[in-house]
Amino acid sequence: EPEVTQTPSHQVTQMGQEVILRCVPISNHLYFYWYRQILGQKVEFLVSFYNNEISEKSEIFDDQFSVERPDGSNFTLKIRSTKLEDSAMYFCASARQPNEKLFFGSGTQLSVL
Amino acid sequence: KQEVTQIPAALSVPEGENLVLNCSFTDSAIYNLQWFRQDPGKGLTSLLLIQSSQREQTSGRLNASLDKSSGRSTLYIAASQPGDSATYLCAVEYGNKLVFGAGTILRVKS
Numbered sequence: 001e002p003e004v005t006q007t008p009s010h011q012v013t014q015m016g017q018e019v020i021l022r023c024v025p026i027s028n029h030l031y032f033y034w035y036r037q038i039l040g041q042k043v044e045f046l047v048s049f050y051n052n053e054i055s056e057k058s059e060i061f062d063d064q065f066s067v068e069r070p071d072g073s074n075f076t077l078k079i080r081s082t083k084l085e086d087s088a089m090y091f092c093a094s095a096r097q098p099n100e101k102l103f104f105g106s107g108t109q110l111s112v113l
Numbered sequence: 114k115q116e117v118t119q120i121p122a123a124l125s126v127p128e129g130e131n132l133v134l135n136c137s138f139t140d141s142a143i144y145n146l147q148w149f150r151q152d153p154g155k156g157l158t159s160l161l162l163i164q165s166s167q168r169e170q171t172s173g174r175l176n177a178s179l180d181k182s183s184g185r186s187t188l189y190i191a192a193s194q195p196g197d198s199a200t201y202l203c204a205v206e207y208g209n210k211l212v213f214g215a216g217t218i219l220r221v222k223s
Contacts, residue, residue, distance in 0.1 A: 004156075035211075042216075043157070043202065048209035056209035091156060099144050099164065102211065104157040 002026045006092050006105035013082055013112055021077045021108045023092030032075045033093040033102070034067065036060075043091070049075065082112045115140045119203050119214035126193055127222050134188040134217045136203030141181050144206040148177050148188050151200040151216065160201075161188070193221045 005024040013019050025032050034046040048055040049067055066078045075094075079086055089107045120135045136146070145164050149157040161170045161177040163186070169178040176189040190197060200218050204211040 033210075043204075043211075043213040045210040045212070050209075058210070093157075098209070099206070101159040101162050102147065103159065104149075106156040 002103075004092055004094055004103050004105035006090075006108050008108060009106065010109045011111070013110070015084060015112055016081050019079050019082055019110065021079075021090050021092075021110070023075045023077075023105055024073050025075055025092065025094030026096075026103055027073070029094035029096050029103070031055075031095045031098055032067075032069070033095075034077045035091045035093060035104075036088040037091065037107075038085075038088045046077070046090075079110075082110075084112050086110060087112045115205070115207055115212045117203055117205055117212050117214035119201075119217050121217060122215065123218040123220075125220040125222065128193060128195060130193050130221075131189070131191050132193055132219070134190070134201050134203075134219070136186040136188070136214055138184045138186075138205045138212075140205075140207065141184050142207065143181060144208065146177075146179055146186050147204045147206065147211065148175075148186075149202040149204060151202055157202065190219075193219075195221050195223045197221050 007022045032049040037043045045058050047057045047061045064080045068076050091107045092105045093102045095102050116139045118137045143165050147162045148160045163170045163179040174191040179186045198221050200216040202216045203214040
């Protein structure tokens with residue numbers, strides 16, 4: 001069964017450093033998302049992306065965050081200057097159409113020291 | 114504010130029991146409602162999706178219902194098995210985003 005792939009599975013960085021989290025969505029999917037889950041808290045929406053544009057973003061997704069689809073297969077989340085509170089599990093997700101099942105990757109555990 | 118609440122927060126049952134997980138949401142202008150399973154340290158697996166116009170969906174031993182007017186959904190698991198042990202998340206779709214509940218941690222004892 002096709003799956004969403006995320007790399008790396010774990011990322012440790014120093015506060016203030018830039019990180020790029022990578023995702024390969026399912027090949028025929030057109031809608032892409034990033035969510036995050038801080039330890040012990042709910043899964044939170046960050047951003048949705050379609051047709052090379054952000055469709056919607058949450059209050060969390062401030063100027064320090066950006067997303068990009070640099071080629072036909074990858075979808076990336078960049079955090080320019082990481083803060084301690086950015087430590088979380090970051091999930092990428094994709095869907096073929098809106099209002100259809102969302103397929104999630106296994107996540108990248110980001111630790112900011 | 115769009116909020117999703119799940120009850121109970123945790124549940125421990127002996128193998129073979131039928132069980133019900135509850136989800137409620139404050140904003141009834143939903144596109145759909147999805148139930149996910151999350152295993153420790155892993156991603157989310159979609160179990161069932163109910164469109165806003167539907168009342169229920171079934172997949173194997175799982176049955177999910179939706180009452181949009183009252184803002185409630187239930188996930189029914191029949192004949193529970195130890196392999197069902199996981200966290201079950203309810204998520205409501207509003208436009209381009211899902212709003213998640215905190216989940217129900219289920220433990221099925223053999």
